[in-house]
Amino acid sequence: MINKFANGSIIWQLYNHCSSAFVQTYFKHADASGHQASHCLTDFIVEFDSKHRLRLKNIFTENFICFNKRQRIAIRRDGLDEKCHFRERITPSGYTQLQSAWRPYLFLGFNRRGRFQDPSQFKKKKRCFSFTKLVRHASSSSVLLNECSNPQKEAEENEKINLEAERQRLLYNAVRESLLGQIRVRP
Structure with missing residues (x-):
């Protein structure tokens, strides 16, 4: 089951190095063309489970970033599926890569225009699958949600x-x- 932190939540903003923008979700879409100041779209609550896997839940919409069965990015309301779990990999240069826990050869990535990058391009375009994460700790997600609404x-x-x-x-x-x-x- 997902651990709830007594001290609050861990909030990530993910900066994609290929698109030079932040990962954002809105409605049923996700891309990497967000701005740092738009916290309602770019803030993700990170939830860890007992197997050290993580899920990315948008703070405002409460939707999860997942893969679908065709190995494309999908936004889901229910993040309990294996396709919504990721493993964090830290590169030697200090960047974060998000590897699917469902299929280990799948990585989350975005192209220069901020659109989903085909995971088969991982070896050719490593930069598009690399993120810098900005981490914040919040005492309560309801405080952050009130800022959005x-x-x-x-x-x-x-x-x-x-x-x-x-x-x-x-x-x-x-x-x-x-x-x-x-x-x-x-x-």
Whole structure:
């Protein structure tokens, strides 16, 4: 079973060296084109089991990064399947590689555009399967989740968007009236 840490959770952000961006999950997709500041998409709670395998669970959506039966990346709600477990390998240069516990020859990787990299390219493109992990410790995942789903913050953002849309509409109408006025004056 998965160990729960009494002191809180371990949070990882994974920086992919091929895409020069962070691994993120949204809806049913995962890629490596995230930004460090977007914690809701790029933060993963790391859960270890008794066999020293890990699972990556997105802090906001609570979905897991897994492989599917065709050996492609998949996002699943239930991470208990063997396809959702990884083993962490540290390279001699200090980078992290995530090896599938389901099939040992599968590694998690992303290409230069941030899309899933075919695991058969592991020997040719090792850099695309290497990550730098940023580790944080959180006393409670609910605190981190509240940062992602703060209704007051969302309301403020929506208000800013509405004000900007109104400002642009007024500016557009002013420029339009000015141009129409110039056209009307010409004989």
